[in-house]
Amino acid sequence: DFEEALKEVKPAFGVSADTMDSYRPQGIIPTGEKFEHIMATCKALAAQVETSERSPILSCLLEGAPGAGKTALAATLALESGFPFVKFISAETMVGYSESAKCSAIAKVFEDAYKSPVSCIVLDDIERLLEYVSIGPRFSNHVLQTLLVLAKRQPPKGHRLLVLGTTSQLPVLETMELAAAFNVTLNVPLLQxxxxxxxxxxxxxxxxxxxxxxxxxxxxxxxxxxxxxxxxxxxxxxxxxxxxxxxxxxxxxxxxxxxxxxxxx
Amino acid sequence: DFEEALKEVKPAFGVSADTMDSYRPQGIIPTGEKFEHIMATCKALAAQVETSERSPILSCLLEGAPGAGKTALAATLALESGFPFVKFISAETMVGYSESAKCSAIAKVFEDAYKSPVSCIVLDDIERLLEYVSIGPRFSNHVLQTLLVLAKRQPPKGHRLLVLGTTSQLPVLETMELAAAFNVTLNVPLLQxxxxxxxxxxxxxxxxxxxxxxxxxxxxxxxxxxxxxxxxxxxxxxxxxxxxxxxxxxxxxxxxxxxxxxxxx
Amino acid sequence: DFEEALKEVKPAFGVSADTMDSYRPQGIIPTGEKFEHIMATCKALAAQVETSERSPILSCLLEGAPGAGKTALAATLALESGFPFVKFISAETMVGYSESAKCSAIAKVFEDAYKSPVSCIVLDDIERLLEYVSIGPRFSNHVLQTLLVLAKRQPPKGHRLLVLGTTSQLPVLETMELAAAFNVTLNVPLLQxxxxxxxxxxxxxxxxxxxxxxxxxxxxxxxxxxxxxxxxxxxxxxxxxxxxxxxxxxxxxxxxxxxxxxxxx
Amino acid sequence: DFEEALKEVKPAFGVSADTMDSYRPQGIIPTGEKFEHIMATCKALAAQVETSERSPILSCLLEGAPGAGKTALAATLALESGFPFVKFISAETMVGYSESAKCSAIAKVFEDAYKSPVSCIVLDDIERLLEYVSIGPRFSNHVLQTLLVLAKRQPPKGHRLLVLGTTSQLPVLETMELAAAFNVTLNVPLLQxxxxxxxxxxxxxxxxxxxxxxxxxxxxxxxxxxxxxxxxxxxxxxxxxxxxxxxxxxxxxxxxxxxxxxxxx
Amino acid sequence: DFEEALKEVKPAFGVSADTMDSYRPQGIIPTGEKFEHIMATCKALAAQVETSERSPILSCLLEGAPGAGKTALAATLALESGFPFVKFISAETMVGYSESAKCSAIAKVFEDAYKSPVSCIVLDDIERLLEYVSIGPRFSNHVLQTLLVLAKRQPPKGHRLLVLGTTSQLPVLETMELAAAFNVTLNVPLLQxxxxxxxxxxxxxxxxxxxxxxxxxxxxxxxxxxxxxxxxxxxxxxxxxxxxxxxxxxxxxxxxxxxxxxxxx
Amino acid sequence: DFEEALKEVKPAFGVSADTMDSYRPQGIIPTGEKFEHIMATCKALAAQVETSERSPILSCLLEGAPGAGKTALAATLALESGFPFVKFISAETMVGYSESAKCSAIAKVFEDAYKSPVSCIVLDDIERLLEYVSIGPRFSNHVLQTLLVLAKRQPPKGHRLLVLGTTSQLPVLETMELAAAFNVTLNVPLLQxxxxxxxxxxxxxxxxxxxxxxxxxxxxxxxxxxxxxxxxxxxxxxxxxxxxxxxxxxxxxxxxxxxxxxxxx
Ligand SMILES: Nc1ncnc2c1ncn2[C@@H]1O[C@H](COP(=O)(O)OP(=O)(O)OP(=O)(O)O)[C@@H](O)[C@H]1O
Ligand SMILES: Nc1ncnc2c1ncn2[C@@H]1O[C@H](COP(=O)(O)OP(=O)(O)OP(=O)(O)O)[C@@H](O)[C@H]1O
Ligand SMILES: Nc1ncnc2c1ncn2[C@@H]1O[C@H](COP(=O)(O)OP(=O)(O)OP(=O)(O)O)[C@@H](O)[C@H]1O
Ligand SMILES: Nc1ncnc2c1ncn2[C@@H]1O[C@H](COP(=O)(O)OP(=O)(O)OP(=O)(O)O)[C@@H](O)[C@H]1O
Ligand SMILES: Nc1ncnc2c1ncn2[C@@H]1O[C@H](COP(=O)(O)OP(=O)(O)OP(=O)(O)O)[C@@H](O)[C@H]1O
Ligand SMILES: Nc1ncnc2c1ncn2[C@@H]1O[C@H](COP(=O)(O)OP(=O)(O)OP(=O)(O)O)[C@@H](O)[C@H]1O
Ligand SMILES: [Mg+2]
Ligand SMILES: [Mg+2]
Ligand SMILES: [Mg+2]
Ligand SMILES: [Mg+2]
Ligand SMILES: [Mg+2]
Ligand SMILES: [Mg+2]
The missing domain is CATH 1.10.8 (Helicase, Ruva Protein; domain 3)
Structure with a gap:
């Protein structure tokens, strides 16, 4: 049942688990095969980052309709990675920041991650980080350029990084070439x-x-x-x-x- | 009669009642069934915020033609919620503010609300908060992004928040994805x-x-x-x-x- | 005759009469019935502001072709209102001001007016206040938003305000929703x-x-x-x-x- | 002959004559009837400014193709007006000024002119003052708004002002409503x-x-x-x-x- | 085999080799004839810069689809040039820089290069340096103008410079006239x-x-x-x-x- | 032969000859009749500036396809003018300058030139000075307005100035009315x-x-x-x-x- 389902995804370790949980306020209810497949693919990427010599940075974009569960999935994957450094980058913690303050804050998280042997960074709701609005359209090119570079930049030798992004505006991110900066793009489907x-x-x-x-x-x-x-x-x-x-x-x-x-x- | 009607909506408690009243300068005259239905739906939301464990934040957008009574309704609902923290966010108190001063002022109200166990915030005349004008169109993306985040952000654990918005520019807010940030959208109709x-x-x-x-x-x-x-x-x-x-x-x-x-x- | 006509409109009281007169450099010559009707309607509004309990703010937009006499009419009405606080807001006194200096100056006049029991403010040549030019079009959204709010904002309890606006760009003000912020719009016609x-x-x-x-x-x-x-x-x-x-x-x-x-x- | 022609327009009085002359480097050669008619119309305006009680400010826009002689005509008229205050406003003396420095400089000249009983100001090459370029188009709205106001503003009581403008971009100035701010517009024709x-x-x-x-x-x-x-x-x-x-x-x-x-x- | 292939391109000399290597994280595997031809053409240019009296600056743009190997090729060529001054200019080291900070950083590298008798500068991922995004499109014109000048500017007498650029947006660079600022443009093909x-x-x-x-x-x-x-x-x-x-x-x-x-x- | 050809254009006098030479790195090879005609026309202009009382400023725009030899020609003409003040204005010496720093630098050269009895200024690659890019299009209107004025402004009495401009974007300069600010426009043809x-x-x-x-x-x-x-x-x-x-x-x-x-x- 529901309560049971919730327990299933409790992270095995400490620190930022509390805050992360706020990104899936209603827990995780397994919804079927597609859900499992997304989880499996992402976990394989996490494993590869951890072990392969030749891919120090891997990135995955979770895209889907509003409310499809992207943020909850990303938070869950980050928590379950078990990596020593796990960080959520969300517009919610940067309300009122100027464009360049946002860039600094984002870059700072990456710099911190580079200090850990292996890290996971979630870029949640990328269109919000970009301050995107379809009228115009307008967005922060400063933030965009920062993400375009950080999503691909090699960590220093001996360090590894998994980047998970979420968005409900895939076509926009494609036009911006930001989707292409991710190694893999996975669709989080609506429920049938x-x-x-x-x-x-x-x-x-x-x-x-x-x-x-x-x-x-x-x-x-x-x-x-x-x-x-x-x-x-x-x-x-x-x-x-x-x-x-x-x-x-x-x-x-x-x-x-x-x-x-x-x-x- | 009219004076009687006015009494009907007098709020049962103190503090900001005085100022709030200025947002319905001619009182509230019940206009019929539709009016009652809107009131009932909003009150159910208020009750849910107060009691449900799983919805710490709920939001409702009252939209309708100019002069339809949106502001008066929102003020009435806020007053009648009986919540300990009730605050009106209106462009009228921010004349001449810069974009970022507006953002700060708005964020400040939310931060304050997070300190109360349960709060109600009215975002009145959202197009005015956004400094929207159809020529261009122009608007403050800074304020928009602030509202997009604040309208959905979870309050800290153990705190609850009801957000009421009013607008006569629903299509604009839809294009901006701001309407979708509200859980419910209700139309305030003109009188037949x-x-x-x-x-x-x-x-x-x-x-x-x-x-x-x-x-x-x-x-x-x-x-x-x-x-x-x-x-x-x-x-x-x-x-x-x-x-x-x-x-x-x-x-x-x-x-x-x-x-x-x-x-x- | 002409000189006689001029005397007809001499204001009955003091202070700003001198400067106001400069806004109708060639005096007022009654031009007929339409002229009388406009004057009468505006005077009724002035009387309502002064006496009605329920309309502490009323506003009227005088619109018409260039040179139709809008400014002279507004100045005359303001002078003849006999209100203790009468103020003209014109771009002529704000040459070279920055957008926000203009906003401050305008807001200041409204704040001052709120201190008088009953006041009249003229917003002359609104397109000039807005720095409007049809190429682009360009205009100061900062000033526009200020006017959109101030033209509708309730004065503090016990204070009353009549706002008279003039413009030769009605369609523009309509598109900006500024015309709708006025309670009444009257056309000042050209002469037949x-x-x-x-x-x-x-x-x-x-x-x-x-x-x-x-x-x-x-x-x-x-x-x-x-x-x-x-x-x-x-x-x-x-x-x-x-x-x-x-x-x-x-x-x-x-x-x-x-x-x-x-x-x- | 040519030298004779030159002498004809030597100004009868002092001060800024020297600099003004630089605005007609090749002197003035009477070109025929149309030339005389423009001169006569402008001189009538100058006379009216000087004598009529009811028109303390009059303005005339000289427009025509590049090189038609607009600047030379305006300089000549200004010199021959015999007014005690005669001033040329030209982009040539404001190279590298910021928009607002330009506005200040222009406004300063008008303020100075208001101190003289009767003055003449030339606004030379208005499109250059406006920093106009047809790509965009771009121009300084700040300067435009300044000119729109100054070209119509009444000098203080007892002071009079003649404003002469020159432009080779009449349609642009018409679209900007700046042409309409002048009382009279005269075409300076090319030679047949x-x-x-x-x-x-x-x-x-x-x-x-x-x-x-x-x-x-x-x-x-x-x-x-x-x-x-x-x-x-x-x-x-x-x-x-x-x-x-x-x-x-x-x-x-x-x-x-x-x-x-x-x-x- | 692979390991063998890698050894083939180890640079013969010191200093920045380490960092450069990070630009070809998976080494270089010779892919066939086209690959050899590109290498040969670029090496001829390097030789010409070093020896010809009349071409103190030569530039080559490597363009091709994302992931085609442009950056790895440029890094390899730079390393193998054996020039005493070899520098990589990449957006990766300028995250969060303002436009003008980027321009300064870029200009600084060129100034440094001018001090060496013969130098090689790589402008990697030029669209990223330009902060280009196809929506708008937007880009830093400040950086563009800097590159337009630096890519063609003669080093001081007696100094020589080879500029290698990479881009996956050739048509954009052509529209910007930046492609034409390079002496030679070579396509790095996808694999068949x-x-x-x-x-x-x-x-x-x-x-x-x-x-x-x-x-x-x-x-x-x-x-x-x-x-x-x-x-x-x-x-x-x-x-x-x-x-x-x-x-x-x-x-x-x-x-x-x-x-x-x-x-x- | 080639070396002979080079000697032909060695300037007869000192100072800035060295730097100027860098603007024609491969010398001047006479290419035929058209080449001679351009040289002759420009030299006539130079002579006129030096001797005629009535044309204290003359300007000539050399326009042609990229690489046609415009800069080399302008440098040669400037050197051969023999004027005591000869100066090259090029974007190459203003890398990273802000718009207004560019304007100041350009205006400074003209002010300096006005101190010499007769001067020659080369405005090289005007589209680069304007920071022009066809996307948008964008350019510095501040620099444009500066050039529009300086290219026509009369030097102080008794001083003379020859302005030579080069561009490969004639249609753009025509749209900007900058081409028309030059007295003469000459095409530098490609070779047949x-x-x-x-x-x-x-x-x-x-x-x-x-x-x-x-x-x-x-x-x-x-x-x-x-x-x-x-x-x-x-x-x-x-x-x-x-x-x-x-x-x-x-x-x-x-x-x-x-x-x-x-x-x-
Ligand atoms: N299997 C599941 N996958 C994802 N979310 C789930 C699942 N089961 C339950 N949930 C709950 O559903 C909600 C999904 O919301 P979430 O914010 O993750 O969606 P989203 O796609 O990020 O929405 P938005 O487009 O607004 O960003 C969360 O409250 C989460 O706790
Ligand atoms: N049943 C009612 N519902 C709403 N307003 C009522 C009602 N009865 C009376 N009123 C009065 O009608 C007026 C409604 O105006 P209100 O400012 O609320 O409209 P609005 O839709 O917010 O207008 P706007 O589009 O200008 O913001 C108020 O003065 C209010 O006191
Ligand atoms: N009955 C009248 N109504 C209005 N103006 C009159 C009347 N009789 C005489 N006048 C004179 O006519 C002139 C009208 O000009 P006014 O500036 O008021 O017009 P306007 O419509 O405001 O013009 P603009 O469009 O330029 O702002 C004034 O000089 C005024 O003194
Ligand atoms: N009758 C005349 N009218 C005007 N200018 C004359 C006349 N006779 C001679 N000139 C000379 O012709 C030239 C006219 O140039 P002027 O700069 O006035 O033209 P313009 O129309 O202002 O040009 P632009 O469009 O470049 O501003 C001057 O040198 C002037 O001395
Ligand atoms: N022959 C080769 N040429 C180029 N790259 C090679 C070759 N053999 C192996 N590689 C490897 O292939 C990868 C090519 O990636 P590289 O970043 O150079 O591509 P790119 O075209 O610059 O991509 P992007 O468009 O993302 O900038 C590098 O990891 C490099 O080590
Ligand atoms: N007769 C000639 N005319 C012009 N340039 C010549 C001639 N003979 C040789 N040259 C050489 O040809 C080159 C011409 O290049 P230059 O930079 O002047 O062309 P450009 O038209 O200014 O190019 P761009 O459009 O890039 O500015 C120079 O190196 C110059 O030394
Ligand atoms: Mg989400
Ligand atoms: Mg309202
Ligand atoms: Mg008026
Ligand atoms: Mg002129
Ligand atoms: Mg690359
Ligand atoms: Mg050139």
Missing amino acids: PAEVTSVLTATGAFTPADAQGASAVLGDAVAIKRLLLLVEMACQGLGEAPHPAGQRPTVPLERFTDVVMDVGS | PAEVTSVLTATGAFTPADAQGASAVLGDAVAIKRLLLLVEMACQGLGEAPHPAGQRPTVPLERFTDVVMDVGS | PAEVTSVLTATGAFTPADAQGASAVLGDAVAIKRLLLLVEMACQGLGEAPHPAGQRPTVPLERFTDVVMDVGS | PAEVTSVLTATGAFTPADAQGASAVLGDAVAIKRLLLLVEMACQGLGEAPHPAGQRPTVPLERFTDVVMDVGS | PAEVTSVLTATGAFTPADAQGASAVLGDAVAIKRLLLLVEMACQGLGEAPHPAGQRPTVPLERFTDVVMDVGS | PAEVTSVLTATGAFTPADAQGASAVLGDAVAIKRLLLLVEMACQGLGEAPHPAGQRPTVPLERFTDVVMDVGS
């Missing part, structure tokens, strides 16, 4: 009906039958982030009676449908 | 003839029959802000004789029609 | 032939018959500012003999026609 | 064949017959500045024998034709 | 199937038969950088048993095919 | 086959027959700069045996053809 059903069941808030009914209310491709929010809203105010700790009340299908009507799927 | 009639009656300035006649003078979709201004203008100079405190003189239909002719509906 | 005739007669420089002939030389829509300049040019060098103080020599029709040929109507 | 002939004769470098032949070599519309340069080139190296002071050798028609072939007309 | 086969064989990770099979899995034009990465990935985790130092395990064809499927060719 | 043959012969590196053969290998219009580079390359490594000082070995036709194949014509 069967996956939705199994995630809903895993949450413990639906009977298996209702889970399927609820899935039918939604489209063909659902963002897991949105799905979990809808469940949360549907759970809202259900039964004032106390439930066993951490266990959710069961959501009637009609209530779920109402929520979807009200706030959109 | 029946609603206009009932608002006019509620003001106490029209006989029910004249209220209907006055409604017919106006279009199919009327902004409540404009409607109340027209009433005010029509009341102007009517009867020098003193009226019971707070009670308005009755407006003859022809006078209302003249005002509409003169200054447009 | 009959009005031209009566203005020419009022100047005392034409016999009634010649006034009509002179009117025929001009187009269907004449700017009063241009008309008075043409009269002035035609008067030039006419009769060296002294005239009773302030009285003009009569202009022969041919001379007027020659001037129009030379410098355009 | 008969005028060319008479100018060539006036230079004393051609026999009347050759002057006509030389005129035929050139196009239908010739810039006087170019014409005088071609004459100068053709004179080059002609006859080493000394000529009576200031008198030129006669240029053979073939030599003139050769020069035109070599360097273009 | 036969060349892929021979490179794969040279790596020692494939049997000759499998090398051909692996080549067939890839397209018609393969970047050597990508090819070597795919080999590296395919080698990953193959056989835990120790191998003779530096010797690789043999990669089964299916494994190589899987890797290509997973991460793209 | 017969001229190529005679230049090749003059170099002493070809037999007359081979010179003709070599000319046939090239196009119809050859830049002299490129031609001399190809000769230099072809000479490379020819015959280790010592040659009489300054005399070149003869280049076999096939070798020349090979070089052209390798590096393009």
